[in-house]
Every structure is written in C-alpha cells, then in structure tokens.
Amino acid sequence: MAMCHALRNSLFTSSQLKLIIPTENKTHSSKLRRGIMCCSPSNSTPSSSVSTTNTTTSNLGPPIIKKRKRYRKPYPGEKQGITEEMRFVAMRLRNLEGKNIRESDNSDDDDDDSQNSQDCNVSKEEENTGEEGEGDGESWVPSMEGFIKYLVDSRLVFDTIERIVDKSDDVSYVYFRKTGLERSEGLAKDLEWFTQHDIAIPEPSTPGVSYAKYLEDLAEKSAPLFLCHFYNIYFSHIASGQVIARQVSEKLLEGRELEFYRWEGDVQELLKGTREKLNMVGEHWSRDVKNKCLKEATKSFRYLGQIVRLIVL
Numbered sequence: 001m002a003m004c005h006a007l008r009n010s011l012f013t014s015s016q017l018k019l020i021i022p023t024e025n026k027t028h029s030s031k032l033r034r035g036i037m038c039c040s041p042s043n044s045t046p047s048s049s050v051s052t053t054n055t056t057t058s059n060l061g062p063p064i065i066k067k068r069k070r071y072r073k074p075y076p077g078e079k080q081g082i083t084e085e086m087r088f089v090a091m092r093l094r095n096l097e098g099k100n101i102r103e104s105d106n107s108d109d110d111d112d113d114s115q116n117s118q119d120c121n122v123s124k125e126e127e128n129t130g131e132e133g134e135g136d137g138e139s140w141v142p143s144m145e146g147f148i149k150y151l152v153d154s155r156l157v158f159d160t161i162e163r164i165v166d167k168s169d170d171v172s173y174v175y176f177r178k179t180g181l182e183r184s185e186g187l188a189k190d191l192e193w194f195t196q197h198d199i200a201i202p203e204p205s206t207p208g209v210s211y212a213k214y215l216e217d218l219a220e221k222s223a224p225l226f227l228c229h230f231y232n233i234y235f236s237h238i239a240s241g242q243v244i245a246r247q248v249s250e251k252l253l254e255g256r257e258l259e260f261y262r263w264e265g266d267v268q269e270l271l272k273g274t275r276e277k278l279n280m281v282g283e284h285w286s287r288d289v290k291n292k293c294l295k296e297a298t299k300s301f302r303y304l305g306q307i308v309r310l311i312v313l
Contacts, residue, residue, distance in 0.1 A: 081279030086297040153208025155187035180270040186259035207306040232300040
C-alpha cells in the first residue's frame with residue numbers, strides 16, 4: 001500500500017514536471033533563439049554591410065570627372081637639342097632686323113623669344129646668321145680703323161671665353177677645351193702683322209670690354225648660360241664671319257686671308273662636334289634653364305652685333 005502511494009506521488013510529480021519543464025524550456029529556447037538571431041554572424045553581416053555601403057556612398061558625393069591632361073607644346077628645335085633652339089632664336093632676330101615678321105622686338109628681356117620663334121618657318125640650311133644681319137647683302141663700306149677695332153675687341157672676347165673654359169674647375173667645361181675652334185692665337189698673329197705694317201693697334205673699346213666683363217660674371221653664376229654664349233660666339237663667327245672676311249679682304253687687304261678665318265681641319269665638322277657636346281650636356285638641364293639660355297642667346301647676338309658694327313664706324 002505504501003509502495004502504491006509512493007508510486008502515485010512520483011507519477012504526480014513527473015506529470016507536474018512534464019507540464020512545467022516544457023513551458024520553461026520553451027521560454028528559455030525562445031530567448032535563446034532570439035539571442036542567436038541577434039548575435040549570429042550570418043544574420044548581422046548583410047545588415048552591417050548594407051549600412052556601411054550606404055554610409056560610404058552618401059559621403060563620397062557625385063562621381064569625380066577627371067580633366068583631360070594637357071601636354072606642353074614643344075619649343076622649336078627642342079627635339080634636336082638646345083643648339084637648335086638657339087638657332088631659331090638667331091633666325092628670329094635676323095627676321096626682326098629685316099622686318100620680315102609682324103611682331104616687334106621686346107627690347108631687353110624678350111620673355112617670349114622661344115615661343116614667338118615658332119612663327120618663323122626656317123630651314124636648317126639658312127645658317128648665314130648670328131651677328132644681327134651684318135653681311136646679309138647690305139651695302140656697307142668697311143674702314144681700316146674700324147676693322148682693327150673689330151679685331152681687337154674680338155680678341156678680347158675669344159681670350160675671355162677660352163681662358164674661362166681652360167681654367168675653370170666646373171666639370172662641364174672640360175668637354176669644351178681644345179675644340180679646334182679657338183681663335184685667340186690666330187687673332188694675336190693678325191694683330192702682330194698689322195703692327196709690322198705700321199698700323200696702330202688701339203685698346204679694346206666699350207663693346208668688347210662690356211661683353212668680356214659680362215661673360216666673366218656669367219661664368220661664375222651659371223655654367224649652362226655661359227656655355228650658350230660660348231657656342232654662339234663661335235657659331236656667329238663661322239656662320240657670318242666668312243662674309244665679313246671676304247668683303248674686308250677685297251676692299252682693305254688686297255685679298256690677304258687672315259689667321260682669324262683659318263682653321264686646321266674642316267671647320268663645319270669642328271663646329272658639329274662642339275654642337276653635339278653642348279646638346280649632350282644640355283639634356284640634363286631643366287626647361288627653366290633652357291629658357292634662360294634662349295634669352296642669353298639673344299644677348300649674345302646683340303653683343304656680337306655691336307662689335308661687328310665697329311667695322312663701319
């Protein structure tokens with residue numbers, strides 16, 4: 001009887017447990033499922049991703065349209081080297097002297113020399129330039145006194161550039177020593193010959209002294225700018241100096257050829273070698289330095305033009 005009573009109590013307890021436990025488990029499992037749904041990486045990832053994407057998109061604003069890159073227009077002769085660029089400047093000056101183009105000269109600085117020279121359609125064969133139009137077929141009568149002044153001032157200028165190149169510690173000057181274009185020694189012989197024929201040799205005049213002083217100062221400030229003068233001095237002498245020599249020899253010297261106009265070897269080949277060296281060195285110069293060289297080319301031709309004009313004074 002006692003066993004039956006205990007068994008009934010245990011069944012009652014079990015039935016109560018069956019009724020209570022599922023309810024508690026259901027509530028607990030419901031909370032657990034909600035927790036899993038909130039914390040589950042698989043459910044949270046899309047939500048956070050969409051939120052982040054929306055936030056990022058809203059912060060970026062409208063799409064950026066890239067501007068088309070504009071390339072700088074090359075300078076005349078730029079692909080051939082700095083000497084070709086300077087040749088265009090020389091031709092522009094020649095055209096200005098001859099009134100062959102519409103634009104006017106900008107006096108001292110010529111800020112737009114390199115750009116304006118694009119309007120000059122020049123062939124490479126037109127090498128008879130340099131000393132500002134002298135010897136371009138114009139009628140001019142040289143005087144012996146003026147020609148001697150021209151030789152004296154020219155000797156001072158050539159002495160100056162050759163001395164600077166030979167004695168400078170700047171490594172870039174080494175390439176321009178003993179080029180075969182040197183003129184100071186030949187000029188010394190010519191002036192000695194005039195002395196022997198009782199022709200007085202004056203002191204250098206203002207144009208030569210001014211240019212020599214300018215070259216000395218420039219050599220201390222900038223090797224590239226000085227080297228551009230160095231090249232243009234030889235280029236001008238070779239290009240237009242031949243015309244001057246022929247006319248002076250016929251009118252004043254009875255056909256005598258001066259040492260000033262003699263070279264050992266082919267002078268055009270010598271000039272070509274110097275041109276190639278300067279172009280090689282110029283490859284390492286910035287565009288700003290090259291632009292300054294073009295301005296210096298203008299100054300060089302003008303200084304040389306003043307010395308040439310001594311012949312007819």
